[in-house]
Amino acid sequence: MSMVNITIDGKPVQVPAGTTVLEAAKQAGIDIPTLCYLKDINEIGACRMCLVEIKGAKALQAACVYPVAEGNEILTASPAVKEARKVNLELLLSNHKRECLTCVRSKNCELQSLADELNITDLRFEGERCDLPMDLTSASLVRDPQKCIACRRCVAVCRNVQKIGVIDAVNRGFNTSIGPAFGMGIGEVACVNCGQCLVACPVGAITEKSAINQVWDAIADPEKVVLVQTAPAVRAAIGEEFGMPIGSVATKQMVGAMLGLGFDKVFDTDTAADLTILEEGTELLHRIQNGGTLPLITSCSPGWIKYCEHYYPEFLDNLSSCKSPHEMFGAVLKSYYAEKNNIDPAKIVTVSIMPCTAKKYEAARPELSDKGYQDVDYVLTTRELA
Ligand code: SF4
Ligand code: SF4
Ligand code: FES
Known part of the structure; x- marks a missing residue:
């Protein structure tokens, strides 16, 4: 692999030929702001937030797509670079619905962070929106x-x-x-x-698509029994929302917080995952013994089911007919659990805390209901729960 020698902000750096300025700067510990760039996924040089000055080049260049060449002298924070980035960001902001006070991404928004980083305190451009x-x-x-x-x-x-x-x-x-x-x-x-x-x-x-308000309304309704279940991933992901290290298991804190929020009972979707395994195992045996369609493909992911429906309908017969674990649990709560605890199923509101937005679509599917009740009434993502 041939190497090239360059300087970034006066610092000598040696990187493989073909490395972008952005990657070279990263290796040198120099931060260049980006907005449209997603490594290996979106490297299209669209937003121009990563502009840098390269001595001898006619114009400022987008660091995320510009490959370094031997002898390049690169400036990442010259006055021209700072001004260009600032103008570009102001232009983006001029056509942006700026409602940071009520935006769900406030404090977790790259545009907001960059405006802060580039010290944008005033918007000079107001035009067509x-x-x-x-x-x-x-x-x-x-x-x-x-x-x-x-x-x-x-x-x-x-x-x-x-x-x-x-x-x-x-x-x-x-x-x-x-x-x-x-x-x-x-x-x-x-x-x-x-x-x-x-x-x-x-x-x-x-x-x-948030269901937070509907869940609050159900909790506030004294007639309703609000039962919540959480997917296994949630207890390991929710800690991140509160600054805990990635992968921290926060089961106890999560359950305590949900009871504190007003949910009547907290269940673990793991229980229903066991039911799903039993049902799918039974279905597999039945198919093997009766010449059913094989291989049997799990139906636990609503994203995967919809993918199959749209793009590979020829495999629909391979999908298990079993409901996914949280849907099974919702059905069990409104039937077996309701009967055991002498609760009118009409008064039960089932809420699933799930790591995936596809579960919201799944919960609304008309076939995932019985006697007029949806198995699961509302799905909240980990972020919504946090
Ligand atoms: S701002 Fe969001 S919705 Fe718009 S192009 Fe970028 S990723 Fe897509
Ligand atoms: S949710 Fe829909 S639009 Fe978004 S990435 Fe998935 S398939 Fe594409
Ligand atoms: S990050 Fe958008 S152009 Fe480089």
């Missing part, structure tokens, strides 16, 4: 085009990582927006509700 309406068509996600900064991280993740590709850039120039084709809503196309676009979005332009 995007007026596209919010997209509320999905049971899992909400899209707000007026907060979108067109970084295309969601597009890259959906297409290149999830291999779905239902969102892309639409129109040109100022009218560019990000969304499904033909102005359709995300709930009207073959989106699998995986939520990875939401995770990739640096701002509040894609968020989970």
Whole structure:
């Protein structure tokens, strides 16, 4: 591998040829701000937040896509660089629905952090604004085009990582927006509700469809018995929301907090996972003994089921007919548990705390109900619970 010698902010650095300025700076311990860049996923040089000065080059260059060359002298924080980044960010902010006080991503927003980092205290540009309406068509996600900064991280993740590709850039120039084709809503196309676009979005332009208010209303209703269950992953992820090290197990704190919030009983979805294994195992034996469709594929992931429905319908018969664990648990709570505890199922509200937005869509599927009751009434993500 051939190496090149460069300087970054006067610091000599040796990196393999072809390394981008951004990666070289990272190796040298120098931070360059980015917004559209997602390593190995979205490296398109769109936002121009990572501009740097390269001696001899005609213009400032985007560090995330510019490969270093022997002898490059790179400045990452010159006055010209700082001013260009600031103007670019101000232009982005000028067409951004700035409602930080009420935005779910406030304090966890890369645009907000950059505005702070670049010391933007005043907005010089007020011009035409995007007026596209919010997209509320999905049971899992909400899209707000007026907060979108067109970084295309969601597009890259959906297409290149999830291999779905239902969102892309639409129109040109100022009218560019990000969304499904033909102005359709995300709930009207073959989106699998995986939520990875939401995770990739640096701002509040894609968020989970919140059920927080509905759950609070149920808790406040003295007629309702509100039963909550948590998926295994939640106890290991929720700690991060409170600054605990990644992977910290916070089961006791989580259960205590949920009882404190007013849930009547807290259950562990693990219990229903055992039921699912029993049911799926029984189904497998039945198929083997009776010449049923094999191999049997688990049906625990609603994202995977929807993916199969849209993209591989020829494998639908391979899917297990079993409900996923939290749906099974919801059904058990409204039947067996209700009967054992002499509770009218109509008064039971079942809430699932899940790591995945696809569970929201799943809970709303009409076939996952019995006697007029949805098995699971509301799904909250780990972030919503936090
Ligand atoms: S939820 Fe998943 S499939 Fe749907 S748009 Fe987002 S990344 Fe694509
Ligand atoms: S929705 Fe979010 S991730 Fe997608 S382009 Fe807009 S700002 Fe970027
Ligand atoms: S991060 Fe380099 S152009 Fe957006």
